[in-house]
Amino acid sequence: MRWGILGAAKIARTDLVPAMQLARGAELVALATRDPARAAPFQDLVAGLRVHASYEALLDDPEIDAVYIPLPNHLHVDWSIKAAEAGKHVLCEKPIALEAAEIDKLIAARAATGKLIAEAFMVAHHPQWARVRALLQEGAIGRLEHVEGCFTYTNRDLGNIRHDPAMGGGGLRDVGVYPCITTRLATRAEPERLRADIRWSHGVDIFARVWADFPDFTMSFYCGMMQTRRQQMVFHGQDGWIELSAPFNGVVYGDCRVELHAEGRAVVERYNNVNQYALMVEAFAASAAGGVPFACPLEVSRGNQAMIDAIFAAAR
Numbered sequence: 001m002r003w004g005i006l007g008a009a010k011i012a013r014t015d016l017v018p019a020m021q022l023a024r025g026a027e028l029v030a031l032a033t034r035d036p037a038r039a040a041p042f043q044d045l046v047a048g049l050r051v052h053a054s055y056e057a058l059l060d061d062p063e064i065d066a067v068y069i070p071l072p073n074h075l076h077v078d079w080s081i082k083a084a085e086a087g088k089h090v091l092c093e094k095p096i097a098l099e100a101a102e103i104d105k106l107i108a109a110r111a112a113t114g115k116l117i118a119e120a121f122m123v124a125h126h127p128q129w130a131r132v133r134a135l136l137q138e139g140a141i142g143r144l145e146h147v148e149g150c151f152t153y154t155n156r157d158l159g160n161i162r163h164d165p166a167m168g169g170g171g172l173r174d175v176g177v178y179p180c181i182t183t184r185l186a187t188r189a190e191p192e193r194l195r196a197d198i199r200w201s202h203g204v205d206i207f208a209r210v211w212a213d214f215p216d217f218t219m220s221f222y223c224g225m226m227q228t229r230r231q232q233m234v235f236h237g238q239d240g241w242i243e244l245s246a247p248f249n250g251v252v253y254g255d256c257r258v259e260l261h262a263e264g265r266a267v268v269e270r271y272n273n274v275n276q277y278a279l280m281v282e283a284f285a286a287s288a289a290g291g292v293p294f295a296c297p298l299e300v301s302r303g304n305q306a307m308i309d310a311i312f313a314a315a316r
Contacts, residue, residue, distance in 0.1 A: 016070070149231075
């Protein structure tokens with residue numbers, strides 16, 4: 001699969017380019033940016049990388065099969081549709097939309113063009129989450145009672161797009177989506193009732209506490225972007241619990257462990273040699289080329305965005 005990238009975002013350079021180089025059957029061939037200075041680090045990483053001066057020019061490039069879109073949040077829907085209509089498969093950064101109803105447009109575009117459009121939730125492809133789902137299904141901790149999580153990091157640069165409400169900034173859309181998506185994927189359940197408290201600054205949420213009632217268990221988590229970085233997820237059952245030490249960014253946030261505490265003992269599994277971005281790139285190609293089911297289709301993304309929408313509504 002020959003890839004192009006719309007924009008020179010940091011996440012593309014630090015995470016997706018190395019993933020494309022590591023993934024089997026993937027080749028990065030082009031980048032679109034008007035700024036040659038921002039293109040230079042990418043050219044250092046990829047010999048012979050073509051640089052287009054506009055997004056439209058990249059979409060017109062016949063030697064590109066798929067595009068990765070790491071643009072500001074408010075641009076995701078429009079450029080995903082344009083890319084699919086140009087005949088490209090689309091892997092778009094999260095959040096793929098700012099409201100759940102917008103994802104209906106993407107589902108329609110997917111059907112009309114026959115191109116794969118998907119959200120880049122790399123956690124959906126990490127084997128630690130497949131392991132958590134398997135443990136829950138086999139009853140390793142008995143009946144699940146409660147899920148607890150957190151995801152925080154520090155971004156105090158008010159000039160950053162994450163502090164810009166017009167660009168869809170804020171902590172819930174940036175990191176709060178992860179406790180939501182992983183809980184939903186691991187349990188295959190959807191929340192029925194939500195409560196939330198949100199702390200706002202300059203028009204964006206910088207800290208949120210969320211309580212959710214699912215059909216058979218409860219959930220609570222907090223997230224923010226002005227705190228010391230921390231992430232953790234715990235699934236607490238009647239007979240034990242499962243704890244993930246780096247559930248969303250393995251290694252970056254420390255030792256990546258899945259700990260099963262049950263029957264008076266702890267079993268620890270480590271996942272420190274996994275590149276979840278590379279696994280996502282490979283899975284995307286397999287789905288686009290061969291119809292292999294993608295772990296996070298747009299229907300799952302829509303459910304996650306509906307949960308985020310409900311959190312904002314509950315806080316209001």
